[in-house]
Amino acid sequence: MAVAVKPQTIEISADPMVPVPYRVLRVRRETPDTFTLELEALTSAFGHPSPVQTGEGSGVRAFAPGQFNMLYLFGVGEVPISISGDPAQPEVLVHTVRAVGAVTRAICALKRDEIVGVRGPFGSAWPVAEAVGNDIVIVAGGVGLAPLRPAIYHLLNHRHEYGRVALLYGARTPKDMLYKRELSEWRGRFDIQVEVTVDAARPDEWRGNVGVVTTLISRANFDPFHTTALVCGPEVMMRFTILELQKRELRDDQIYISMERNMKCAIGFCGHCQYGPNFVCKDGPVFRFDKVRELFGKREI
């Protein structure tokens, strides 16, 4: 039987293991140890192909809210970092990085025009399409707001498709909050409930809520039968958040969490990020809670 064989063009950037060079457009300091980098594909910096063109080889790749990239610094190493920009503007790649290890410290020290390698996007996404028609409650702790920001952009860009939207955010102190300017912008809108809380504060530096993020859940406006919850933060924060959401009568299949594990290859080959029968890089990082309920909170997984 004759089979028509299309001549294949092999593009280097189509190989998921080969980083594509990106240029640092700007670096913004969010907190003393957390920085937001805006990156642009190096190919488009030379004018071709067009920066708005998406797809393989163009250097601009569409991503879904919740997905991550592998960021690579030559001679230092590679780390998984979630994308925190607007999915409607994929030509500028935005990553918020907290300096906690050798690679993330080096990434946070990058300056304008320096080069970073990017592989991705990888992984599962927040269920923004499935959640159409529902109320949305977003619970973020600390740097966990970063992987949720693309979902927030999407919800606000398609605001009419959703019911009530509540964003609940907890940080250790007012100084540890990400995206302060945007948070106050969102808080000023009529179509989203934004509640922010910190662990402790001086009255002269903070006029908002003081307490853990779980205490905000009883204040969020949503209809438990038609709600999707998106949760991201350290695992212990997510555990207690889920308990509170369950108290508000949300079912486990209405709750989505973003997990963090040590991703290496990002395409489900190496097994470094194995989480029970799942690979966090491929099956995650976003999981519907009922799918991982048995694993969640277990030690040594």
Next chain:
Amino acid sequence: MEMLDRLLAEHPFFKDLDPRYIKLIAECARNVTFKAGDFIFREGDPSNKFWLIRSGKVSLEVFAPGRGPIMIETLGDGDVMGWSWAVPPYRKQYDARALELTRALEFDALCIRGKCDEEPKLGYELFKRFAQIIGQRLQATRLRLIDIYGGRS
């Protein structure tokens, strides 16, 4: 009095409480308003009141010499404020300051304690509810003790 009964019955804190008891409790309650900046009580004050916040925001603060006041908790709409009235030595352990215009139901704790002594079943019901509040505050404190936002990169 009628309106106070209704306000109490509608509050989640008194959910499913026998209407007879609601009436008893209402006899110890009154409506109060605090302006932004007002201290509602101070650390060391005798604890002879508690409040159900109807609207507004109150911060519980500890004054640390050299550091000034530190807000350790804010309470808002629907929250119960104060449980030290229920146990000896009946003293306030923090400062409470209204951050904005705050309306609340204020309860005379001596009156409530008297009713509880007369009607132990009411005392049991009330203490069950306050134990829940104390448990919630304790859990929130422990979560902060383990610094739940720390670990994520």
